[in-house]
Amino acid sequence: MFIFSRRILGRVGRKKKVLRIGSRREMMTPAHFLCPISLDLMKDPVTLSTGISYDRENIEKWLGEGNRTCPVTNQEVTSYELIPNHAIRRMIQEWCVDNRSHGIERIPTPRIPVSSYEVSEMCGRLEAATGRGDHRECVELVGRMKGLAKESERDKKCIADSGSGRVLAACFRAFSERYEVEDLLKEVLSGLKWMFPLGEESKSMLGSEPSLRCMAWILKGQDSSAKRNVVLVLKKLLSLDHTYANVLAQVDEDVPRVLFEMVKSPNCPSARKAPLEVLYRILTSSSEAKGKLVKMGLPSLVLEILVDAEKGVAEKALAVIDGICDSQEGKGSICSHPLAMALLVKKIMRISEMGTELCVSIMWKLLCKGDEDENQVIEALELGAFQKLLVVLQVGCGENTKERATELLKLMNLYQDRVQCLHNSSGFKYLKKSY
Structure with a gap:
């Protein structure tokens, strides 16, 4: 937490920050260009409801830590809307240009962050397009949503917190039996992997037999990126409700084999972690699947992985071995190794x-x-x-x-x-x- 005294604030208001350029030259930065929190040049100045301007990153961190007062005035914040201060931003940019001969680089014009209203509007359009069965518009909207999420962690969190997970889960369920729109199904799964935790309604839609059957179908395909996304979604879904693991094993009996192959020949050692967790959920929920996995040679494979596995993979490997040991056949295969x-x-x-x-x-x-x-x-x-x-x-x-x-x-x-x-x-x- 940042603590400001009147003496410190007064000193910041009267003096200018010194920027050292090279070994001899010095540059004085106008005090009103500095963020009151970090005392660094503001790159994206925004104004709080108290009328004080801060750099967006710093004030968002301040408010994100649970603070409900203005760092400078100590007044209670009545609105958490951060209004871009274009005037001060343009002044800072002009000052940077005027002093470029001193090695000052012009700050780029920041992109305006996505708002909850924009996300709600996109979700509404996606719901409507899903209802009409318009998969092309759905692909466009899901792609736009993913693109915005890549801009910053702040935008990603805003999208996830605005109910997008429910809309994406509904979209996936609606198109889950239309394999000809494979591009849309893969796009939705790519977005869903960072939307967890999901509510009960979203969870039930993703855990339905058509949705799980569709994920199993993608899992058996050749698209390695799509397969990783399926495994990540399944990992998070099954951690919320392990009963879906039994349904998954029943809707497609090839799923355990595909997961076994992903663990056996991963793209990188860390890529084993998610499929091992999904395998653990399946073998502890389905005795039939456990028997198949033991016969495939899962005990020997996991023990060999355990020899030099890093922490995350080792924990998952041990969990799988623990689950295997719940059956007599599994215990025998472990003991004989x-x-x-x-x-x-x-x-x-x-x-x-x-x-x-x-x-x-x-x-x-x-x-x-x-x-x-x-x-x-x-x-x-x-x-x-x-x-x-x-x-x-x-x-x-x-x-x-x-x-x-x-x-x-x-x-x-x-x-x-x-x-x-x-x-x-x-x-x-x-x-x-x-x-």
């Missing part, structure tokens, strides 16, 4: 708090839930799991994780005398120990 236990022990307290909790959860499902496999318990002991679980309890963790770690320690304690060296694991010498 030679890297499984070594990776789980290695990743404890190496990724994040969530990563540690997931590692403990997976180990608990493998060792404590169901038939006890003493070879797995002994392997975990040899890898140093006992010491790491003790540290987890010492540094603190959630209640559920605490209970599972305690149960694992009690189980491992029964096998302590059968392990000669707690830190020896000849089969995993290439894995660096983190304890």
Whole structure:
């Protein structure tokens, strides 16, 4: 928060800011060209309801932080409309031109930000065009909306906050069974990916069977950019309501396979994050889809990804493994992988708090839930799991994780005398120990 005293404001009003040009020359900037907040030359001067002019970026940040008073006068702001001060902006531009010989560059004329009224007018036109089934006008309006959003984060937020998500969701639902207007469907999805969170009405339209079937159809196409947009929309939609994951798996049985391929051969390592999250939602909602994914080799793929994955991808990979371990077939596929236990022990307290909790959860499902496999318990002991679980309890963790770690320690304690060296694991010498 900025604090202004009368003494400081008086000094700013009487003096001019010095701009240093080169090593010898100095330039004096007129005080009324400076933003009272940053004391820098205003690039986009706007006037508040109190009559004081500020640079738009600074006053928007001030108001965005929850302040409801004018920084200079301390008066309560009666209107949050920022009126462009064209007069002072033109004066600043003329001054810049007059002093260009001193190295002063002319500030560009700022583009007027989009207003909520303009967005509402576009949404109204889009709704009308959707009702008429005019996909060409819809493409034009959605493209214009996306273009405005690219201008600035302020415009993007204004568009998202003005109910555009509901209108785009309705448009997608209305055209979801008309695959010949593929260009419109892809444009809408591209805009929807940054419109979340959505209201109940919008969520139900996107989660309807026709909409999900259409997204699955685009997902199976060759347009990699459109496929990424589908996955991002699905990721956010399923995080709002995971029941749609089961519907998605039912409307098109090829979806798990397509997502599996996206995880297996991504454009870049970070591109795995969203499809892994969607896969997690699907396999925890549909036992049939989980069985298919296990047979495809998802457990082995995710474990291999986990070896050197960055934090975000590693957390999603562990969540997928945790979901796989909820079935007997899934547990068997994880246990049979030679890297499984070594990776789980290695990743404890190496990724994040969530990563540690997931590692403990997976180990608990493998060792404590169901038939006890003493070879797995002994392997975990040899890898140093006992010491790491003790540290987890010492540094603190959630209640559920605490209970599972305690149960694992009690189980491992029964096998302590059968392990000669707690830190020896000849089969995993290439894995660096983190304890």
